[in-house]
Amino acid sequence: MDSKILCQKVTELLIAAPENSFHGAYRFYGQPLVGFASATDPLFLDLKKPEIVGHLLRTPREWLPDAATVISFFLPFSEEVRRSNYPPGPASEQWMHARFKGEEFANQVRKFVIQTLIDAGGRAVAPAILPEFIADFTTCTSNWSERHAAYIAGLGTFSLNRGLITEQGMAGRFASVITSLFFDPSPRPYTHPFQNCPSTNDGKCGACIKRCPSGAIKPEGKDKYVCQQYLRVENPMKEFSVPFGYPYSACGKCQTGVPCEHRIPAN
Structure with a gap:
């Protein structure tokens, strides 16, 4: 299967699907980015290191034994969703819907x-929607990382807030599919994992530190436990969440109103 055809099919889905909006009022996602990585790229094995993801992490071939390619997608939030989240305080209603309905x-x-790849004669799985997928919020680890898969697939590098800065910024959602079909790996236009973040290179930004309502982000990095405490225990949008069945609060303040929101900032 040609990678350009696959990318076009995904783009057409985002344009046409009514589910890519909140009851037609505004769109969740704009133009997607797609990257490809070899399933045997040694960086996937590196993710098992405790200082990266950890021992729970499964490599692509631990999810699909004959895996050849990992396909990663970045679905950037629309401008309306992003701008709604600029004011200080809890997440906007639009951001909440984009986080969970999105x-x-x-x-x-x-x-x-997955179905497109199966129709093309391959096998495919998406770890994040399999019953075996684990996301342990008490230890802040999981057995598959969408962001790290995106990094390996050439979509972007990490930031001080531990989001991933792509050419369309970091405000959005990542997804991935592992397939037995071979696609040429995308180039990685960077040499280290924090290359796109000015704060981690020269310390001259730090906008996400000021935006974080929980104080989880410091010049030396992000405390994931403080972040999760804010979202799941303090749960500032609980009253709004309950009628919609949302399990906890979203936030996204560190992804909006910052230079890396929708682009790679100048270093």
Whole structure:
């Protein structure tokens, strides 16, 4: 299967699907980015190191024994969703819907890509929607990382807030599919994992530090436990979340109103 055809099919889905909006009022996602990585790239094995993801992490071939390629997608939030989250305080209603309803649509994208690859004669799985997927919020680790897969697939590098800065910024959602079909790996236009973040290079930005309502982000990095405490225990949007069945609060303040929101900032 040609990679350009696959990318075009995903783009057409995002344009046409009514689920890529909140009841037609505004769109969740804009133009997607797609990257490809070899399933045997040694960087996937490196992710098992405790200082990166940890021992729970499964490599692509631990998810799909004959895996050849990992396909990673970045679904950037629309300008309306991003701008709604500029004011200080808890997340905006639009951001909440984009985080949870938008993730439901991201699962639809995953399933669409899986079926497209199967129709092309391959096998495919999306770890994040398999029963075996583990996301342990008490230890802040999991057995698959969408962001790290995106990094390996050439989509972007990490930031001080531990988001991933792509050519369309960091405000959005990542998804991935592992397939037995071979696609040429995308180039990685960077030489180290924090290359796109000015704060980690010369310390001259730090905008996400000021935006974080929980104080989880410091010049030396992000405390994931403080972040999760804010989202799941303090749960500032609980009253809004309950009627919609959202499990906890979203936030996204460190991804919006910052130079890396929708682009790679100048270093």
